[in-house]
Amino acid sequence: MKEWFTAQEIADAGLPDLPTTKRGVSLLAEREGWANNPAFARARGQRGGGFEYHYKLWPTLAQIEHQKRHLTVAAPAVADLPVPAPLSGRGATERDARLAILAAFEQFTRGARLGHKACLQVFSDKYNMRSLAIEGWIVDLVPKISKRSLERWQGAKRAGTFDQLAVDRSKARKGTGFIDTAENGRVRTFVLAVMAQNPWLSATSVQKMCQDEFPALTMPPVRTFQHAMKVLKASNAVALTKLTNPDLYRSTLTAAGVGTYRHLNAPNQLWQIDASPIDALCNDGRHTIYACIDIFTRRTVFLVSRTPRASAVALLIRKAIQAWGVPVQIKTDNGSDFVAQDTKRLFASLDIHMDLSDAYQPQQKGHVERIIKTFQHDFAALLPGFIGHSVADRKIIENRKAFSQRLGETEAETFGVGLSGQRLQGLVDQWAETVYEARPHGGLQGRSPREVFQASNAKLRTVDIRALDLLLMPVAGKDGRRTTTKFGLRIDGRHYATPTILPGVDVLVRQDPSDMGKVYAFALDGGEFLGEGICPELAGIDPAQFLKTVREMQAEALDEVTRPIKKRMKELAKGPAPIERILRQAVEQSPNVIPLPKRTEEHSTAQIAAALDAMDAIDGKVPTRTVDPAVAAEQQRLISLMDAPEGDLIARHEEQMRRHETQASAAAAIRLPSNVVALETPKTRYRRALAVMAAIQAGTADPGDAFWLGQYQTTAEFKAEQVIHQDFGDAYLT
Incomplete structure (x- = not known):
């Protein structure tokens, strides 16, 4: 409300008890000395000079009329109120209405020449007669006021007890009913x-x-x-x-926060994945939608799968990695397809941290839950074959046809199914790329996922698609672990030969879905490729020829390993014995210290003394007793035998052994029938071969023996005996 006026503005207002001309207003101001009151008169700063007068200098009727025209009863623009106790909605509204009336009354009485009682009476009369500009909500709450009410409200305001102005009659009765008490x-x-x-x-x-x-x-x-x-x-x-x-x-209703992932500052730092049945039917049944969302950019990838399984999770990750790169962390739930060993093995192979949410706590991965809801409501609802988001929705859709019309119909006929799973996947990809990623997102401050991704300059980690495809191959059995044997790898009752892997090695086996006759073997941690395994039956290869090739490859591989070992073994055989090496090493490592002699004392027992007497007798230090001549002669004979050269004794012993063997062989030959031939061993045949070879060199070999030798040299037995002979020398032939 305007409070300062020039003489012309006062005349133009046409208020009671005031002149209607500028000259008349100037004479009134001069006569009553308005300019002599500095609180209500001020010099006019604009062109022309003069004075401006406050409306409180006017007669009372003029002031009341001016306030009636321009004063508005409403809530104050800024209310500097203390924090009140909790009020009901009705009580707070009643309080605000009374505070608005008090604010209007204070403005009405500011500078008025009436007494306080007169101001109360005039304001209450004007309010009750609706002569003031009063907002409708205030009149509805407080239709009439009195002088006593205004005084009581002013007292509560001065005391700071604003809540006393709140009136909620229902609150006064609340909690006092029969059921409550x-x-x-x-x-x-x-x-x-x-x-x-x-x-x-x-x-x-x-x-x-x-x-x-x-x-x-x-x-x-x-x-x-x-x-x-x-x-x-x-x-x-x-x-x-x-x-x-x-x-x-x-x-x-559960308390939830916002901005949990505001620390993310680049794409692929965190993905969330989940799955849900699609709220629409296809020609081949109801499918499941797998969703993956990048939290930082809100980009999404979807995969339509006929059934929930771990391979669908792997294909979803492959699709996302091919489009975005490799993530640092993926958060998922505890579904069987997400916690399967194949899924964990894939994440470990790609160095992706797997973060599992708690069981039955979907709010821990709310972003992907929300994108699935958006998919169901914004996309699935538009599909032919839409069955609703709930049982109630499905019933409403079914009721579009009378029961008599639905009787005997299939689900496809009832819901108007018209898409295959493959066609649905194409539509999903198109919707995600052209609709979802292009529209503004509330969590991205109004930007679209595509804009956020394009604005990022973070480096993306990529993987060769060939390596990714191999890592997605299923493993054999439950865990893919197998041990190679001489037959190779046994998988589903069939054997896969592994030419480059020796028996006894534990491997991780991956099966090629496009070629059942081939598998790939890795180290147990998957960090090293060991070779391929081939099943001749499934690969369409001649088993005999393939086995021959496998043996040759393994022999070549073993030869490369054993050749330096055998060479070193020969060198060791020609050198000192192991005990000599150990003793020599011990001597070299022993300290060069000569110990000082220790004090000793002689220890003796009756047996020790008797033994010493015997030794003295042998050495001739003590006279011996006279012995019988026959005993002495026998002693001399034994001594002479002991003094004989050791070589003669050994020769005589060997001669006796040969005579014994000859006699035993002759006796055995006499007992054998004429049609029985003594069995040959590999060693005897090898000896015969050496004898025939020596006869050939001497030129005295029999043609039949030479022919036999030519055949025998092509056998594995001859080669094996020859290797043993080379390793151990002629001592092997004895």
């Missing part, structure tokens, strides 16, 4: 328990159950229960929702 609140608790256990019970049923539970009480009418149940449902909505629908409470 009976049995110290036990009736109220019982009613809440009944409502939580069965929300569909009527007020009549609840009244009867209360009468049965509290037979000593007289229950109020059903209308009271209806009103009380309505109030209890409203005041305990959160608690009742938690008890009756925990999933709804968790998704809509």
